[in-house]
Amino acid sequence: MRGLVLLPMVLPPVVGGVALISAFSLRSPIGGWLHDVFGLQLTFSTKGVVLAEVFVAMPFYVITVEAALRNVDQRYEQVAASLGASRFTVFRRVTLPMVAPSVGAGAVLAWARALGEFGATITFAGNIVGRTQTLPLAVYLKLEGDGEAAIALSLVLLLVSFVVLVGLRDKWLVRA
């Protein structure tokens, strides 16, 4: 299970895109069923972009939160239990607040990875302006015609990366 969740981390994104196409294209069983029952088309749609980026970025979130949960001092949970808290209450009022910084860090990290996603997105959802074109895809296209626009967009992405890096430096970088 853990290996399956972490697979997209080591998989080349294009291969991930191919895998998503084989699973969710209209001709595949799952994709066809989703279309027939819910009228849902994932390939070459905005929803497809979301799916591709979640697929690629999820492991960053999972790995951060999992490490945090593993490091929670269980004695706090035992104290909470001895005070009469049910398992759910222990999780909601003790465990979750104690890992909250890592949940935030994992989300930001996954978001930053998704923001830069290129391979799986273009393979699975295509590059349709206004529908499935993401910032990195736009940078790539602009590079062939309007070089200055490409540089400007790249600077925006660079700035975002820098902000994420500064924001997470205590949580993620120092510890590693």
Added chain:
Amino acid sequence: MSLDARLEVRLGSLALDVDVQADAGTVLAVLGPNGAGKTTILRALAGLQPLAGGAIELAGRVLDDPQAGTFVAPEHRRVGFVHQDLLLFPHLSVLDNVAFGPRSNGTSKVASRAEARVWLERVGLEAYANERPKALSGGQAQRVALARALVGHPDLLLLDEPLSALDVGTRAATRRDLHRHLADFAGVTVVVTHDPLDALVLAQDVVVLEDGVASQSGALAEVTARPRSRYVADLLGTNLLRGEGRGHVVALDAEGGAVEVAEAVDGPTFATISPSAVTLHLRAPEGSARNAWPATVTDLDLLGERVRVHLDGPVPLVAEITAASLAALALGPGSAVWATVKATEVATYPA
């Protein structure tokens, strides 16, 4: 609302097998060296360590009985546990830490906080209600942890080394506070400690735990008056000798010496001698003391005005003399001396 338990737990090299009994409103101290299984007793009572054998009955309710397949989960035991490291929730305010218990048991947020505020006032920390635990000193955190455990009126309160995390200055004051709060508590208290002073101040009964079994247990006064193990005697700072009694003489088991006693004894006997009853001389004494043994000084401990002199010989002893007489005798490790004890200063009881 009494506690009646027989605890059998096997945990690595520790084989715990001990009876724990206490009445409502009393404090039982579990005293023992590190690794004896003291904390395991608390974990078993709290439901964090299932029993391998025996049973726990609290306030007429069976909490754990492996033979009958009964096991009540920690959250349903009505047991307050104050951990050695206190473990106040760092993300909650002091008030919400104390309110955690009632809140978890379905009381509304407002009512829980009101109840918590009453307890914070009781421990004198209402001014810190909105602070995080980080802002508290060790002694204050200790009082908050106690309030958090007591707010739900548990049947049983467990204290694990309640004073060991505090510095020496606050320890005495906190011990006094603790004594006052425990006196008001209607349930059973079990306090684990390695400091005999905690037991003397806080408890009425004591279980001395060594290697997972009770080497001695009963009323505190009884245990301190008649130590039955080296560990207890050392805690009390007294000399404990074991031997075979014949008339007015106790022949020691281990060292080959003999002790004259005032009352006739027969069979296996413990003899205790207070260190201050031992007198030291440089030459073999003449006089009324019927016990006189040659000895070698092995070690010296300075305790303020008094000096404890450790002696080796046919009757190994600790003598307590004044610093002035130490200077007069000019003793050091290796010095040869004579130790004398009056027969009337030797207390005896059957082993």
